Amino acid sequence: MEPHISTQNAWVEFPIFDAKSRSLKKAFLGKAGGTIGRNASNVVVIEALRDITLSLKMGDRVGLVGHNGAGKSTLLRLLSGIYEPTRGSATVTGRVAPVFDLGVGMDPEISGFENIIIRGLFLGQTRKQMMAKVDEIADFTELGEYLSMPLRTYSTGMRVRLAMGVVTSIDPEILLLDEGIGAVDAEFMKKARTRLQDLVARSGILVFASHSNEFLAQLCDTAMWIDHGTVRMAGEIEDVVRAYEGEDAARHVREVIDEHDRWDTPGA
Template identity: 75%
Template sequence: MNVSETASRVSISTQNASVDFPIFDARSRSLKKTIMGMVGGNISTTEGKVPVIEALRDITMHLEHGARVGLVGHNGAGKSTLLRLLSGIYEPTRGEASINGRVAPVFDLGVGMDPEISGFENIIIRGLFLGMTRKQMEERIDDIAAFTELGDFLSMPLRTYSTGMRVRLALGVVTSIDPEILLLDEGIGAVDAAFLEKSKRRLSDLVDRAGLLVFASHSDEFLRELCDTAIWMEHGQIKLQGDLEDVLRAYKGQPA
């Protein structure tokens, strides 16, 4: 398939898509509090029925190849839940969602990594988790190793790594892939400033290679580097969608 054919088929479309989570033990306040912390949204209750968290409600969007979309909103607004809907991890309870293209969901840098095997082995496993082939990851090992600056630690089990070292390894893998659709939830931390800057440059290159990007972040600076449009999420709904600067001004309550 040539580049133009790939570009024409890469897209994300949702139509009035909603995601609900029923709470079967309504007497457990701790359970409700835990789920609310994970997905945000609103709790809907009807007499005699199981309470339901409306994590996302009536999400309608259409994104095509070349889109660079930032997600903004407070914690619990539904940004991470929306990314999981767009990746196919969650299916809409109501409405429709259609994703065309190979998706690389980057939500938790530690997902797909095994603490009992070496850093080198984890590079392969994490790459497979993100949709790459073993051959593709083997071709990237030297580049990833050089980027992480972990040296001999790459031959040691992941459980011997500090948090910062794990982040370095995960970022090295994530920024080496070739996605058609990149769904990114900002999770860079526990690394020194110099390495963080180095990571941002690699993430920018990753975005350049991706056909379509949706990026959830609290950093205006980072959003401006990677995105040109934005979606403001609030209480599980799209409050505003449009030009990045217009959405950021509205979100912060600044005049146009």
């Protein structure tokens, strides 16, 4: 069965039981985006996603644009199964590789080598498959002797390197990617981007949240503008970026797409 993603009028809401707590409201809004409302039980909630309907099939490459807190990361978590819709439905068929929340499935008390196996099992791989990939992943991370040490001794950047090495080693049917994973130096991120591009090429469906229009144009065919938890617009990347950021940004996207097409054309 080919990979497929479908949501129908999906909402994601987070209840706030102490409606008088301004700081709590602010914290939830900053974490999940969306707006404040009330659900059917009259409980005050953060409406992180509202009425999301989409259908993605094999070969689709969708970029998510929108301001911080708009709901892009929440949508990725909905599609990964981390969040369940509080209203509506979300159905995902296929092996999912979430390249965000990179620490999920890792144990701070065991070594980097052991975490490579554990994280791979968490992503649906077998122990045999991960054992065959350990050396290649170790080389990519450039962590050297630290791989024999407990994960709790790692800096945030080192943990990102390890987790990214594992998640980009598999062949996903559905790739959910949030470029805002940061916490690594620029030189390693350049190396990681090349590896991410290879991962995208191996995936069946891509949903990619990024603030880099250039990277979106290189990896995606279409885009969605997420605004306050809703899909404000969906369509060709150039058109969506024009609506979201203006003509100059759209022109740059067109230049990147044209350059990318030239590289992909035989004899160009």
